[in-house]
Amino acid sequence: MSILIVEDEPKLVALMRDYLSLEGYPVHCLGNGLEVVPWVRAHSPRLILLDLMLPGRDGLDICRELRSFSAVPIIMITARVEEVDRLLGLDLGADDYICKPFSPREVVARVKAILRRSPHLETVAQARIEIDESRYSAAFDGVPLDLTPVELRLLNTFARAPGRVFSRDQLLDKLYTDHRVVTDRTVDSHIRNLRRKLAQACPAEDPIQSLYGVGYKLEL
Structure with missing residues (x-):
């Protein structure tokens, strides 16, 4: 390292x-x-x-x-x-x-x-979020998450840099590998779905936070 x-x-x-x-x-x-x-x-x-x-x-x-x-x-x-x-x-x-x-x-x-x-946040995120990209599977606090491939990439992006704020444009670049043309509001839709699924694993928390006019970040 x-x-x-x-x-x-x-x-x-x-x-x-x-x-x-x-x-x-x-x-x-x-x-x-x-x-x-x-x-x-x-x-x-x-x-x-x-x-x-x-x-x-x-x-x-x-x-x-x-x-x-x-x-x-x-x-x-x-x-x-x-x-x-x-x-x-x-x-x-x-x-x-x-x-x-x-x-x-x-x-x-x-x-x-x-x-x-970064070190403490990274340790916490890695302890609570498990992602297996080869199997398209993820879990939060040991609870399996039923995620789409795009939602999995979104969660993986946040988990690799907890506390960092990502703009919608930055997230779009990471979500679609085929460079398709989509609006930045597409990110909002995926965030909303990911939040709903995370709520099933941690109903008392909202790990993904929004900063008005800036973007989103993962806070644990």
């Missing part, structure tokens, strides 16, 4: 690696964008520091693909300070961004802040 640094500037890589290692984090470094997705699939890092401009493949494209199968926290690193790049990076699923030049202490502080938000 190392921290993955994806950056092609050797001096910057060495600086971030040294500071994070001193804090006790195992660190792995990659310098080519084409190497990132295969490495993440094979090793499941704890967090990724991802540069925007990379040889082989750019950071936004990498972030987009990572979010199709992983909820690993991603901090984008960029020297391009235009607001559109920042917003686009976060819209694709990045958890934070840092603009160059930056202090290595700032990187350590951002990493610690994100990791503080």
Whole structure:
């Protein structure tokens, strides 16, 4: 469960690696964008520091693909300070961004802040939600859930990143693998059905919460 640094500037890589290692984090470094997705699939890092401009493949494209199968926290690193790049990076699923030049202490502080938000929630979610994607089955607190494939993917998305808010557009991207054209209100319908089925397993709770005008999140 190392921290993955994806950056092609050797001096910057060495600086971030040294500071994070001193804090006790195992660190792995990659310098080519084409190497990132295969490495993440094979090793499941704890967090990724991802540069925007990379040889082989750019950071936004990498972030987009990572979010199709992983909820690993991603901090984008960029020297391009235009607001559109920042917003686009976060819209694709990045958890934070840092603009160059930056202090290595700032990187350590951002990493610690994100990791503080996630470990407990992830443990709780994994303990209460069981999902077997190969069998299209799921259970909540040991109670089997009769879910459609889309509802299963929706629950899996929430369970991989408890506490994180997903917009309707982000959820739509994860629900339909054939890129069909549907309205964002389709998500509301699936959320409503999933809530109804979860209520049968935990009638006193409403784990999926809505934030008006923003999206949905899982809170346990």
